[in-house]
Structure formats: C-alpha cells, structure tokens
Amino acid sequence: MDLVIKTSIAICASYFLFACLSLYQNVKTARKTGVRYTIAPVHISNKFWLGSQKLLLPLLDRLPDWMTKSWLPVSVYDRIWRHGFAPFAYHQSSTILVVSPFKLALWTSSPVAVQDMIRRRSDIVKPTEELSVLNVHGPTVTASEGEQARRYRKITTGCFSHAMFEHVWSESIAKADILVRRLVGSEEMPGRVKKELELVTFAVVSQVCFGISVSEEGEMILKEHKPHMGRISYWESFAQSAENMGITFLTPKAILKNSPFKMHKTANISNEEWAAYMEDMIEEKRRERERGKVPKTPNLLDSLYSASIDPDEPLEHEAILGNIWVFVLGGFHTSSNTLHFIFILLAIHPSIQSKLQASIDEFFKAREPSTWTHSEDFPAFLNSHVGAVIAETLRCFGVLPWIPKTTSAEAAPLLLETPEGDTVTTMIPPHTLVIADTSAVHRNPKYWPNAEKRIEGEPEPYAVSSWNPWRWLQNSGNTTTEDALRSDGELKSLSTSGWKPGSYIPFSDGARACIGKRFAQTELCAVLACVMRECSVELVTKGEGRDHWLDARQKAAVKLNLDVGITLALELKSDVPLRFSRRRHGQTINGED
Numbered sequence: 001m002d003l004v005i006k007t008s009i010a011i012c013a014s015y016f017l018f019a020c021l022s023l024y025q026n027v028k029t030a031r032k033t034g035v036r037y038t039i040a041p042v043h044i045s046n047k048f049w050l051g052s053q054k055l056l057l058p059l060l061d062r063l064p065d066w067m068t069k070s071w072l073p074v075s076v077y078d079r080i081w082r083h084g085f086a087p088f089a090y091h092q093s094s095t096i097l098v099v100s101p102f103k104l105a106l107w108t109s110s111p112v113a114v115q116d117m118i119r120r121r122s123d124i125v126k127p128t129e130e131l132s133v134l135n136v137h138g139p140t141v142t143a144s145e146g147e148q149a150r151r152y153r154k155i156t157t158g159c160f161s162h163a164m165f166e167h168v169w170s171e172s173i174a175k176a177d178i179l180v181r182r183l184v185g186s187e188e189m190p191g192r193v194k195k196e197l198e199l200v201t202f203a204v205v206s207q208v209c210f211g212i213s214v215s216e217e218g219e220m221i222l223k224e225h226k227p228h229m230g231r232i233s234y235w236e237s238f239a240q241s242a243e244n245m246g247i248t249f250l251t252p253k254a255i256l257k258n259s260p261f262k263m264h265k266t267a268n269i270s271n272e273e274w275a276a277y278m279e280d281m282i283e284e285k286r287r288e289r290e291r292g293k294v295p296k297t298p299n300l301l302d303s304l305y306s307a308s309i310d311p312d313e314p315l316e317h318e319a320i321l322g323n324i325w326v327f328v329l330g331g332f333h334t335s336s337n338t339l340h341f342i343f344i345l346l347a348i349h350p351s352i353q354s355k356l357q358a359s360i361d362e363f364f365k366a367r368e369p370s371t372w373t374h375s376e377d378f379p380a381f382l383n384s385h386v387g388a389v390i391a392e393t394l395r396c397f398g399v400l401p402w403i404p405k406t407t408s409a410e411a412a413p414l415l416l417e418t419p420e421g422d423t424v425t426t427m428i429p430p431h432t433l434v435i436a437d438t439s440a441v442h443r444n445p446k447y448w449p450n451a452e453k454r455i456e457g458e459p460e461p462y463a464v465s466s467w468n469p470w471r472w473l474q475n476s477g478n479t480t481t482e483d484a485l486r487s488d489g490e491l492k493s494l495s496t497s498g499w500k501p502g503s504y505i506p507f508s509d510g511a512r513a514c515i516g517k518r519f520a521q522t523e524l525c526a527v528l529a530c531v532m533r534e535c536s537v538e539l540v541t542k543g544e545g546r547d548h549w550l551d552a553r554q555k556a557a558v559k560l561n562l563d564v565g566i567t568l569a570l571e572l573k574s575d576v577p578l579r580f581s582r583r584r585h586g587q588t589i590n591g592e593d
C-alpha cells in the first residue's frame with residue numbers, strides 16, 4: 001500500500017514538474033510571437049478538464065475575479081458565446097494567445113485574421129484530433145483534413161444542387177403546416193416548442209438527404225422493407241446519441257458497453273440504435289438499386305451509396321455511417337435552434353414581429369404557401385425582412401460560436417491586427433489551436449454597433465437588445481436598433497450588404513465553409529415565413545396587463561443572455577414559455593415593445 005501511495009505521489013510530482021517546464025517553454029514561445037498572451041493552468045481541449053468542468057467550475061467561479069478573469073473566459077467552450085467580445089476588451093487586443101502547459105491556443109475576434117486564417121487552408125487546418133468527438137459512427141467530412149476531406153466533400157457536395165433546394169423548400173413548407181397545427185393546438189409545456197422545431201428540422205433533413213420519411217411520433221417510414229424493431233424511435237435514437245456524444249467520446253468503448261451507469265447505458269443504446277437505423281437506410285437504398293431504381297436527382301444517400309460501390313475506390317462502410325451521422329447533426333440542431341431563438345426574440349420584440357408579418361402579407365398577398373417557389377420566392381425572401389431576421393439572429397446567436405483550426409508541425413504565418421490597428425504577419429507556433437471566435441467577431445463593437453437602449457434588467461452580453469434585424473436595411477447601415485426602427489429604408493441584398501469581409505461568418509467561409517448553407521437558409525426562410533404568415537407568437541405571462549408582460553420580457557431577456565450555451569450547437573438551456581395563436585386575416589400582432 002505504502003509503495004502504491006509513494007509511486008502515485010512520485011507520478012503526480014513528475015507530471016507537475018513536467019507541466020511547469022512545458023508552461024515555461026510555451027511562455028517563451030508566446031513572447032517571441034509578439035501577440036498579447038495570457039496564462040491558463042489548463043488547455044481548453046484537455047480531456048481531464050473537459051470531463052471535470054461540472055465539478056470544478058462552481059469552485060472556480062467562487063474565486064476572486066483577479067484570479068480567473070484573464071484565462072477562464074477563454075478556457076471553457078460552453079461559455080465562449082456568453083463572454084463574446086469581453087475577453088478581447090479585457091486584454092485590449094483583437095487576438096490573444098492563451099498559454100497553458102503542453103499547448104497554445106490563439107483566439108481571434110479580428111476580421112482580418114479570420115479572413116487570412118480561412119485563406120491559408122493548407123497551413124492552418126482542421127484540428128482533427130479535437131474534432132474526432134464527431135466520429136461516433138465512423139470518419140466524417142467535418143473531422144477530416146487533406147486528401148480524405150477533399151474526397152468526402154467531393155462525394156457529398158455534388159447533390160447540394162438547385163434540385164435539392166427545391167426539395168428543401170417544398171418539404172419545409174409542408175412540415176411548417178404541421179408545425180403550425182401542433183404549435184397552436186397543444187398545451188404550453190416546458191421544452192415543447194424546442195422539441196417541435198427539432199422534429200421538423202430532423203424530418204426535413206431525413207427526407208431530403210436520405211429519402212426517409214418520419215412520422216409525427218419520430219418513427220422511420222420505409223417503402224422497400226420494414227425497419228428493425230428499435231428499442232427507441234428513429235428520432236429518439238439520434239437525439240439521444242447526439243446529446244451523449246461527449247460521453248461516448250470520453251469513455252472507452254468497453255466501459256461504455258458494460259457500464260452499469262445510466263448515462264453510459266443511454267449513450268450506448270442510442271448509439272447502437274442509431275447505427276441500426278442507418279443500416280436500415282442503406283438496406284433500403286440497396287433494394288431500390290436492385291430493382292433498377294436510379295434517381296434523376298440523387299440525394300446524399302444516393303451519392304454515398306454510389307461511392308461505396310465505385311469499383312476503383314469504394315467508400316468504406318464506416319465512412320457512409322460517419323457522414324450520414326454528421327449531416328443529420330449539422331442539418332437539424334443548427335436550424336432548429338436558430339428558429340427557436342428567432343421565435344423567442346420575435347415574442348420579446350412585438351414591434352419587429354408586426355413589421356415582419358406585414359412584410360410577409362404584402363409580399364404574398366393571397367398566394368398560398370403551396371404555390372411559393374424556390375427559384376423566385378426564396379431569393380426575394382432572403383432579401384426581405386425574413387432574411388434580415390435570420391441574418392441578425394445568426395449574428396447574435398450564431399449556433400457555432402467558434403471555428404477551430406490548428407497549425408500543423410510547422411509554424412504558420414497569419415495576418416493579425418495590432419492593438420494600434422496596423423496589420424502585421426505573425427508566425428504562429430506549431431500545433432497551436434487557432435480559433436475564430438465567431439461570437440466575438442459578431443459582437444466586435446468596431447463593426448457591429450450596439451443598441452443604446454437596453455431592456456431593463458437585461459444582463460451582459462445584452463444579446464437581446466443588440467438584436468436588430470433592421471440594421472440590414474438598405475439605408476440604415478450598421479446603425480443602432482433605435483435608428484433602424486425609426487428609418488423605413490429599403491432592404492439591401494444580404495449578399496452585398498457591405499459588412500467588412502471576415503466580420504460576419506455564421507457559416508464560415510472558403511474551402512471548408514458550411515456545405516449546408518443554402519439548405520439551411522432555404523429551410524429557415526420557408527419555415528419562418530409560413531409560421532409568421534399563419535401565427536403570432538407571444539410570451540406567456542402570469543396575468544393580464546403591461547406589468548406582467550414587462551416582467552415576462554425581462555425574464556426571457558435574462559435567460560437569453562445567461563442560459564445560452566453549447567451542447568451540439570448554441571442553444572437555450574432553459575425554457576421561455578411561448579404561445580402561438582392563429583392570426584385573423586391581415587391582422588398583425590400589437591406591435592408595442
């Protein structure tokens with residue numbers, strides 16, 4: 001026993017010494033770069049740190065500010081969005097090096113650095129090790145680099161064509177109809193709206209990318225054969241497997257399979273079930289092909305399946321599974337959470353909601369959604385109040401609050417802004433995690449002026465009062481909410497809005513930009529326009545009258561600042577109760593904020 005204790009102490013002491021030595025070396029390296037740096041006791045992606053944050057953070061939060069303020073805000077992924085631009089303001093620099101034992105991390109909120117980082121695609125690459133958390137079912141396009149990434153992108157992007165977007169459009173309109181019925185008809189239970197939105201976006205991605213219909217209960221519907229007898233539904237298996245992705249990543253496979261703990265069991269069962277549902281999808285495709293059915297416009301599953309039977313270079317089975325998984329993941333949680341944020345924000349800002357409704361009515365007059373077309377109506381929507389609401393929500397509540405990259409074994413040059421505002425090319429040391437802090441870029445006050453007037457009681461980062469869709473109006477430029485609401489300018493095209501390149505990157509940019517950008521914009525436009533054409537959304541209040549409403553608004557604003565964090569994408573972790581009611585013809589919500 002004595003020997004065990006002594007050996008353990010010796011191992012801990014050696015590790016501590018080794019960590020101190022490494023930290024010392026890293027500080028020397030950081031100094032040489034000339035970038036402003038701060039020291040953190042632990043690297044943001046350290047597995048032990050990731051696994052123990054639930055325990056350690058409440059303790060660290062009790063320490064005085066001077067002990068943690070310089071490093072903690074840039075060391076916890078879940079808090080990146082909430083801190084936004086604050087760490088950069090604190091360090092008075094748009095780029096910061098965070099120095100910890102064994103590893104460096106470079107954080108930037110500078111559009112110049114973001115642009116340059118995206119351009120240098122062979123020097124500054126995806127951190128595949130960190131992203132391997134996504135490879136639950138097999139290798140994925142998202143967590144790969146080099147030749148492998150190029151191959152996966154080539155196979156998967158081909159089907160993201162006009163035909164697919166037409167399908168996304170019609171499918172989203174059809175699903176929005178069901179959504180309206182379910183939102184208006186059912187009781188206001190906590191988490192209900194979020195779940196309904198998740199089901200809709202899951203069903204759209206499932207139908208469009210894989211040709212699989214989903215029942216309103218979340219079950220898989222196949223034409224060619226019966227799916228396996230699942231212990232949980234198609235939808236639940238995905239939702240649970242995705243939610244437990246972190247546990248799957250941190251737990252060795254053998255433990256996950258045999259552990260008596262509930263969290264391990266849930267993760268394991270949902271992973272197994274989702275894998276079986278994916279096999280059902282592939283089997284369905286195999287049978288279709290056997291019957292000689294080759295679609296004119298292939299969907300994503302067609303592309304993956306065809307690649308798997310390519311005689312020259314067949315795509316491995318695991319890569320089909322991995323990529324199905326990552327497209328569902330990319331395709332549903334991002335859109336559903338964006339819609340969730342939008343509906344809460346519209347309920348908090350009735351004046352914006354009524355303008356949006358009036359704009360949709362004016363645009364479509366009496367035309368029914370079933371006659372709306374992707375080729376004509378979608379571009380018009382995207383450049384209307386609908387597009388402005390979506391663009392602004394992705395700015396303030398961008399669902400991926402950071403974009404991670406890394407330098408490889410060689411140091412890589414990167415263009416940075418100095419605190420004085422000059423630009424300088426700096427050599428970033430090898431193996432440095434390089435992070436475009438989207439939530440800070442999108443809140444950099446130099447490019448995105450904030451509202452002067454705040455909702456009473458709203459805490460930092462004031463994300464609700466900064467939300468100003470009309471800043472995207474033609475004549476208003478990047479003005480404050482008050483200015484924009486006063487002006488009634490025409491809408492400018494959102495693709496040529498004149499923001500500084502690199503200052504608005506919700507879908508990233510360049511060779512590794514989001515593959516589903518057009519998919520998401522199409523779906524968001526269709527669902528938002530359909531729902532707002534039919535419904536008004538309000539905050540649920542405790543009683544009648546203005547005071548109750550102001551109270552509900554303040555509570556919602558607090559939650560939208562303090563309870564927002566990341567599991568798979570940025571999401572509201574608590575609930576803001578919402579009520580959807582059918583609009584009478586031509587009647588907009590009472591537009592008083």
Ligand code: HEM
Nearest residue numbers: 141142330331334335400506507508512514515516519520
């Ligand atoms: C509001 C909706 C969405 C947002 C804000 C969004 C944002 C992003 C961002 C920022 C990236 C780059 C991530 C990185 O480099 O680490 C990305 C990548 C990706 N997105 Fe999206 N996305 C959305 C919807 C979708 C949809 C609907 C799909 C598919 C149907 C999709 C599929 C992908 C894929 C496959 C990648 C990986 C691309 C690669 O690594 O080369 N996304 N997305």
